[in-house]
Structure formats: structure tokens, C-alpha cells
Amino acid sequence: MARGISLNRRTFLISTSGAAAGVAATGLAGTGAHAQDGALPEYAAWKDPDALIVHTDRTLETRREAIGAPPITPARELFVRNNLPTPPLSATDDPDVWEIAFEGVASPATMTLGELKRYGVTSTPAVLQCSGNGRAFFDHEASGTQWSVGAAGNVVWTGVPLARVVEAMGGAAAEARFLTGTGGEDLPPGIDPLTILVERSVPIEALDDALLAYEMNGEPLPIAHGGPVRLVVPGYFGVNNVKYVRRIALTPAESEAKIQRTSYRIRPVGVEGDPSQPSMWTMTVKSWITAPLHEPSSGAVVIQGVAMGGASALSSVEVSTDGGETWQAAELTGPDMGRFAWRPFALVTTLEPGRYTVASRATNADGDEQPRDFDPNERGYGHNGWDAHAVELTVS
Structure with missing residues (x-):
């Protein structure tokens, strides 16, 4: 039990210290002023600072004691994980004008969120969990945010059933094997988009439960959690639940983006990532x-x-x-x-x-x-x- 006891003492320190001390306890230097001074970034300034550990501008962890035992995680206490800077806060001023392109269907089209709402609405309670939740417990000090247990929460997603939209567009193309979502973050010029683009593919069977969510816990989806609309794939790790979704494609192959091909792959320590390795898709017990x-x-x-x-x-x-x-x-x-x-x-x-x-x-x-x-x-x-x-x- 020595290994478990040592790591759990570390977790206790993280969960009971102040935000800045929590960052120090994990051995993180922080990236940016927000991470260094423990302040919440602007896009998440409405959250409860006492419930969160600020690791970096893009990674906020719910403290273990703040998780408690509620059926639903309050939005003010829910963790945040962003791969890229968020779109401007103004993106959620008029959610219904946000456009999503649909490809790999019989009748491809681009529709606004307002138009998509005509295809119905459903609510699905589902766990949102970062792939790296629990990373702090590994002995080899894996790179990335040293999450303990707080990169997870249980929320109620409300949105448009994606399968219904695909059906209305004539169904998936015959060769479709994957559901691919592309994020709408602004990409810096001069860089190969595939190296930083947030685009994830999951087996097409996930289409049955997927939705285009525009509300979380009964409130409009905020920028911090992918607003005005994100792809939600219940049962799958958070990275597959693409934020600020701009494109949905039913594709014969997985995305060529780095985040799909080599990142978020389960591989031995010291081994480079490649598409043959298991992808971080469905969550485990x-x-x-x-x-x-x-x-x-x-x-x-x-x-x-x-x-x-x-x-x-x-x-x-x-x-x-x-x-x-x-x-x-x-x-x-x-x-x-x-x-x-x-x-x-x-x-x-x-x-x-x-x-x-x-x-x-x-x-x-x-x-x-x-x-x-x-x-x-x-x-x-x-x-x-x-x-x-x-x-x-x-x-x-």
C-alpha cells in the first residue's frame, strides 16, 4: 500500500490547500499570470474560486472536497480543460446564428443553431471527464496537467439529437465509419492547421446517443464549456466532446489532425504516438x-x-x-x-x-x-x- 498512501497524501494536499499552494504541491510552474496568482481567467470569472484549483489559464480542476456527493455538478464548480484559447466571449451573445456544416450525408448543408433546433430537443445527464483525470497518480510524472480526481463532473446536457439531423439530411454516406467533429477555435496563421486543430473522430455507433448541446444544467452553454454549441458524445472522454463545433462529418476514416492521429493514444512510457494505438474513446468504470x-x-x-x-x-x-x-x-x-x-x-x-x-x-x-x-x-x-x-x- 505504500504507493497508494504516498500519492493519496499528495492528493489531500492538493485538495485542501489554496489554489496557488495546490499548484505548487503538484510541482507545476504554471503558464501565465492566472495560473501564477490563482485568479480565474476572464472567460471563467463567473465560477467559484474556492471550489477550483487554477493549474493554467486553460485548466481548472474541481477540488476533491468541492465535488461532494451531489447528483449534478454545479456549473460554477465544474472543471475546465481547453486545448486552444477560447473564441471571444461575444460568440455566445446570439447563439442561434452559430453555423455548423454537415458533411458525409446524402444532402450536405450548413445550418445555424436556430435552424437545427427545429429538429427537436433532448436532455441527457452524462459525465464529462478529461482523459488525463488521475494523471497525478502515475509514478512516471507524465507530462500535462497533474489532475487528481477533479477533472470530471456530472451535468445535464440539452440539445439537438444528432441522429435526427443526419436522418433529415438523407442519412449517412455508405462508406461512413466515423463521426468527426471539428472545433471552431481561431487558429494562428503560419502553422499547419492539422498540428493544432481540435478535430476528433469516434466510431459511428456513437451517433445514436450524440447531441449538439446548447444548454448545460438548464442554462445557456457558456464559452468555458464550449458555447454556443458543442458536440456531446455520452460515455466518451471529454476530448471527443468537441467544443465550439463548426463541422460535423460522417467519414470513412479518422481525422488526420494530430490530436486524433498521435495524441490521446494509450501507449507505453517512452513510446511515440501513432494511429495503431488505442484511442481515448469510451470511459471506464x-x-x-x-x-x-x-x-x-x-x-x-x-x-x-x-x-x-x-x-x-x-x-x-x-x-x-x-x-x-x-x-x-x-x-x-x-x-x-x-x-x-x-x-x-x-x-x-x-x-x-x-x-x-x-x-x-x-x-x-x-x-x-x-x-x-x-x-x-x-x-x-x-x-x-x-x-x-x-x-x-x-x-x-
Whole structure:
């Protein structure tokens, strides 16, 4: 348990310190004034600064204790991860004029968001999670933001069912194998667009659940989270949920953009990325403890956390107070909002004074159980090992 205990102490420091101290605890130098002084960037100035760790201008992490155990993550507390600078704030002044081009269908067309709304509306609760959530738990210090557990949240997306739009355009081209979304960020001149373009492809089967989301938690989608409209692919890691989407294409092959071909690939440490490696597509079963994180009094203690099934519905959660030697079934306390959403859980147990390593372990409807450990990979993606996500408690 030494590895898990060491990393969990690090997580505790990150989640309980001030924003600037949290950055220092992860060994990050910060990139830009916002990261250095702990202030929120302008596009996210409306968020709760006490709930967030400011890693950089483009990476804001929800503190573990701020996650708590709510069924829905408030927008003010939700993490932010941007690959490129956001469009101007004015892009959301009149969302209905935003245009999206549709290709790889029988009748290609470009439509405004206002026109797309005529094809219907649906709401889907779903976890949004960065591929690197849990990167801080790897020993090899993978490059990138050292997320612990706070690059994830559960939100309600509202928008246009993409499959309905494709059907209205005559259906997908016969050779289509992938759903490809292209972001609308401004690209600097003089650089090969494919090296920085945010364009992601996922298997075309994802079309059945995908939507063009223009609201989050019942409010207009803000710039910080991809407004005025983003592609949402429930059950898939965040990078596939393309922000500021300008183009939807049903394509025979994956995008040629670097972010698709070589980035976001699971590969051994020290190995370069290439298209033959597994892509960061569907999420996996995962859970973690959110309370208590400080020193509870002995006696009855309520242990809480959140759990998700990944691309499958969550089935059950167990909690251990002895580092995984024994397990007890936890109660799923939040409503069942569907297979893509997370659920809070709780276990009431009696703890005597002493030191405890508290972990959670989730299982989904497909029978996939959260593993104890997760093999390292070059970029530190996809960590769902319960050992590293555990917390240490001193009960007084």
C-alpha cells in the first residue's frame, strides 16, 4: 500500500490547500499570470474560486472536497480543460446564428443553431471527464496537467439529437465509419492547421446517443464549456466532446489532425504516438471518495463519494476502510439518471480512533470491476485504479 498512501497524501494536499499552494504541491510552474496568482481567467470569472484549483489559464480542476456527493455538478464548480484559447466571449451573445456544416450525408448543408433546433430537443445527464483525470497518480510524472480526481463532473446536457439531423439530411454516406467533429477555435496563421486543430473522430455507433448541446444544467452553454454549441458524445472522454463545433462529418476514416492521429493514444512510457494505438474513446468504470477528507470523530462515520459505469450503467459500489483487505456494500444515494451519469454513494460505518486507508470500488452493468491498479502509459491517461484514488483518514 505504500504507493497508494504516498500519492493519496499528495492528493489531500492538493485538495485542501489554496489554489496557488495546490499548484505548487503538484510541482507545476504554471503558464501565465492566472495560473501564477490563482485568479480565474476572464472567460471563467463567473465560477467559484474556492471550489477550483487554477493549474493554467486553460485548466481548472474541481477540488476533491468541492465535488461532494451531489447528483449534478454545479456549473460554477465544474472543471475546465481547453486545448486552444477560447473564441471571444461575444460568440455566445446570439447563439442561434452559430453555423455548423454537415458533411458525409446524402444532402450536405450548413445550418445555424436556430435552424437545427427545429429538429427537436433532448436532455441527457452524462459525465464529462478529461482523459488525463488521475494523471497525478502515475509514478512516471507524465507530462500535462497533474489532475487528481477533479477533472470530471456530472451535468445535464440539452440539445439537438444528432441522429435526427443526419436522418433529415438523407442519412449517412455508405462508406461512413466515423463521426468527426471539428472545433471552431481561431487558429494562428503560419502553422499547419492539422498540428493544432481540435478535430476528433469516434466510431459511428456513437451517433445514436450524440447531441449538439446548447444548454448545460438548464442554462445557456457558456464559452468555458464550449458555447454556443458543442458536440456531446455520452460515455466518451471529454476530448471527443468537441467544443465550439463548426463541422460535423460522417467519414470513412479518422481525422488526420494530430490530436486524433498521435495524441490521446494509450501507449507505453517512452513510446511515440501513432494511429495503431488505442484511442481515448469510451470511459471506464470508476469511483472515488469525496468525504470525509479531514479528521472525523470516532463512532459513526458517513463515507461518501461518486461513481460511474463509464460507457455502461453503474451497478454497485463497495467501500473499504482497511486499504482493500475487506469490502462493504455502499448505498447508491442519488437518483438513477441513466447509464452515462454518475451516482453518489454512501456507507455508514463505525470507526475507532486510528489511521485508515479508505477506498471505493465500482462495478458496472457489464460486470467490469474497477481495478486495484492501472498500468502506466506515456501521457497518463485513463487511470481508474482504486488504490491510488484512496484517501487516508486519521480518526480522533
